[in-house]
Every structure is written in C-alpha cells, then in structure tokens.
Amino acid sequence: MSQETLEWLNANVLIGFTDKRGTAWHHRRSLEGDEPNHYPGPVPVEDVRRRLFGWEAVSGEVFVKNPVTGRLQQDSTRQAFLRSDNGYVMGYFTPGYQPHPYEEWLINKIGSLLDDELSIGSAGLLRGGAVAWVSIEVPETITTPEGVEFRPNLFGTTSFDGSLKTRFKRAATNIVCDNTMALALSEAGQEIAIKHSRHSRLKVAEAREALNLVYQTADDFAAEITRLCQTTVTDRQWDAFLDAEVRVPAEKGRGRTLAEKKRDSLTRLWNEDARVAPWRGTAYGVVQAVNTYAHHEATVRNVHRPERNMLRAITGGVHQMDRSILSTLTGLLDRTDLVRAA
Structure with a gap:
C-alpha cells in the first residue's frame, strides 16, 4: 500500500461519529496534516464544502x-x-454531458433536508477528485439481539470521470470490522439514479424519499441479520460452500497455491477471527467471513486497498458480492444430500 494513497485518504476522506464507530481502518494520525479528518460527532456540512468541495x-x-x-x-x-x-x-x-457539481448535488439538495436524526457520517473524494460521495447516517449505532453492531447509511455519489451516474443507495457499515455490507438491501426501487443529461434534476420529493431509506435500512438490515443468524450452516455445508466459492485447480501451480491460500484464510476467519467466529455455524457467519476477507485480506490489483474498498462501497460492488455469497449459500442449503448428512 503506497504512502501516497494513505496520504490522500487521510486528507480527502472525512469520517464522523468516531465516538460510536471508532476510527476508519485506514486511519493514520501522522498523515492527517493540519486538520484531523476524523470527528467524534457528525461531519460538519461546512467542512465538507471547504475541505472537499471547495473547487469547481x-x-x-x-x-x-x-x-x-x-x-x-x-x-x-x-x-x-x-x-x-x-x-x-x-x-x-460529449457536449451533451451535464455535470452534477458536488456541492449542489451532494450537499445542497440533501443537506437542506437533514434534521436532528440525520447527519453526514462520511464524505470523500477518490480518483483525484473525479469521484465523490457523502454518506448520511443516524447518530446512534444499532445493535441487534445477535450482537451485530451496524450503522445504516445512505450513499450519495456522483462523478466527473463518467464512471457513475448520480445515485443515492442504501448500505450499512458493520462496526466490528469497518466493512460496508448490503445483504438484501439491493432490491429494485431501493436506490435513486439520475443520468448526467441536460434534463437531469433531483426533485425535493425524491430527495426526501432517499433520506427516508436510511430509516428503512435499519429495520431491513436488522431483520436480514436475524434471518441469517437463525439459518444453521453445518461444517459439511461450510466445506461445500468453500468448494463452490474457491475452486482449487487439479494441477499444481500459482492458481492452485492462491486458491489454497484463500481457503485457508476463509477457514481461519470462520474458526478463529473475532470479526467472524462469534457467528460461526450460521449463514451470517458465512457472509461475514467472505466480506471480511474481501475487504481486508484479498489480493488487490491495479488499485490500492483503501481506494478499492471505498469504490466498491459506492459503485455497487458490495451489493454484487453479498448477493453472490447469498445465492451460492442458498443453493447449497437447499441440497438434500447436505441436509441429510448434517
């Protein structure tokens, strides 16, 4: 991981509510510069304007x-x-492209609707400023009966490199591992997307609908965690999941070595790691193992890990990963031979 990437993140990513969530895993106090980029409470709107969006x-x-x-x-x-x-x-x-200025779309349109229960939890710039996001959160961290701590949030994102429409989408931050998770929060109708066209605009009603998704996320995410924690995954089913998730080539070589290393890492997380092991033997533990591995241990190519994780959260990669895990696991849990063997 390059020093330059860490310097960028500690200068261009603002993290709020550290009294509730702790510092971000990529945080380095020595790289913060003249101003800390972590806040014990919400990130002040004016700091986002001044520190991140103070240019055109x-x-x-x-x-x-x-x-x-x-x-x-x-x-x-x-x-x-x-x-x-x-x-x-x-x-x-092309000349028909309509820019969505960060201050207007991620601060003015949403900021005017914030209340005492909704504040900016994080905001940042990536790719030299070509991608931006603002995350709206509730002040309090939610703890489920199963011991899972999370913070529901709404990502508002847009870009000036053509990689993203302007979107407002639901997600949740898992406190124990500082991972972004989606689980079943990606159903149709659970995000708002606006193209960069001449007639693009976000109506007040749409903005209110986007903010309301934050409250809905808390209930939906907690319910999904309960369902997954109540779904048993036996050792035999876990082994079958590993076989499906990480296929080991028959021939010796780099591919086989990497696959075996990944299986060993996932098994260690499943059995021993404090971010996963408390939910071992459940479907939630499976999701947590793969999600934690992807965020913190998987090999990263052509981009540095902190930036990759941020981009995955705001572009939808987390949604795709969680859906894939659940799809594979559901198929295995429905197999009669595995159920009988348990």
Whole structure:
C-alpha cells in the first residue's frame, strides 16, 4: 500500500461519529496534516464544502495532435472537465454531458433536508477528485439481539470521470470490522439514479424519499441479520460452500497455491477471527467471513486497498458480492444430500 494513497485518504476522506464507530481502518494520525479528518460527532456540512468541495469542475476545449501536420487541432466532439484549483483532468465527454457539481448535488439538495436524526457520517473524494460521495447516517449505532453492531447509511455519489451516474443507495457499515455490507438491501426501487443529461434534476420529493431509506435500512438490515443468524450452516455445508466459492485447480501451480491460500484464510476467519467466529455455524457467519476477507485480506490489483474498498462501497460492488455469497449459500442449503448428512 503506497504512502501516497494513505496520504490522500487521510486528507480527502472525512469520517464522523468516531465516538460510536471508532476510527476508519485506514486511519493514520501522522498523515492527517493540519486538520484531523476524523470527528467524534457528525461531519460538519461546512467542512465538507471547504475541505472537499471547495473547487469547481470547469469545462475545457480538447485538442489532438494531427499526425500529418504535427499541429494541434480542436476536437469539437469532446469537452474535458478539469478541477479549477489544480487543473487535474477528470474526464472527457460529449457536449451533451451535464455535470452534477458536488456541492449542489451532494450537499445542497440533501443537506437542506437533514434534521436532528440525520447527519453526514462520511464524505470523500477518490480518483483525484473525479469521484465523490457523502454518506448520511443516524447518530446512534444499532445493535441487534445477535450482537451485530451496524450503522445504516445512505450513499450519495456522483462523478466527473463518467464512471457513475448520480445515485443515492442504501448500505450499512458493520462496526466490528469497518466493512460496508448490503445483504438484501439491493432490491429494485431501493436506490435513486439520475443520468448526467441536460434534463437531469433531483426533485425535493425524491430527495426526501432517499433520506427516508436510511430509516428503512435499519429495520431491513436488522431483520436480514436475524434471518441469517437463525439459518444453521453445518461444517459439511461450510466445506461445500468453500468448494463452490474457491475452486482449487487439479494441477499444481500459482492458481492452485492462491486458491489454497484463500481457503485457508476463509477457514481461519470462520474458526478463529473475532470479526467472524462469534457467528460461526450460521449463514451470517458465512457472509461475514467472505466480506471480511474481501475487504481486508484479498489480493488487490491495479488499485490500492483503501481506494478499492471505498469504490466498491459506492459503485455497487458490495451489493454484487453479498448477493453472490447469498445465492451460492442458498443453493447449497437447499441440497438434500447436505441436509441429510448434517
């Protein structure tokens, strides 16, 4: 993990409610600079404006080098969006692209609806500022009867590199491992998405609906945890899940070594790790094992782990991962041979 990545996160990611959740796992006090990026309570709206969104995305002309003449010529079919403070080029678009300024879409439209029970829990910039998010949370951490502590939140995200529509989607932060989880929170109708087009806008009613999802997330997530904790997974079923989740090649080589290493890591988490073992023998323990492995131990390529985890949370990768785990596990639990063998 590079020092530069940690420096970026500790300067461009603001984390709130540390009295309730503790510090983020990527936190380094020595890299915070002149101002701490962790807050014991909510992240102040004005700090998000000043520290993260205190610049504009400006449109610039695009020029290309003519291979025949060697001269630069304008490409009128494209425009670039750059940061006004440092000139960083975030993305290239057609003239019909409609930018969604961070302050307007992630602060003004949502911030005006915040109340005493909803505040900013985190906010940040990634990819040089080309991707941004703001997470809206309730002040108190929720603890289920099964001992799972989580914080329901609503991610508001958008981008200036073309990678994301503007979206408001549900998720939850698992306190014991600082993981973002989705479980069954990705059903149709549980997020709002707005394209970057000339007629794009977020109505007040839609904004209120998005914020209401935070409260709904708490009930739905807690109910899903209870259901999964009440679903027994025997040792034989766990072994079958490992076989389905991590296929070990028959031939010796790098692929087989990596697969065996992953199986060993998942088994260690399942049996011994405090973030997983308390729920060993349940479907929730299976989800927690794979989710924790993916966040904290899996090999990361072409991007650094903290940035990968942040991007996965806001782009929907967490939803896809949790759905895949539950789909595989459900299929195995329905198998008669495994049930009888238990």
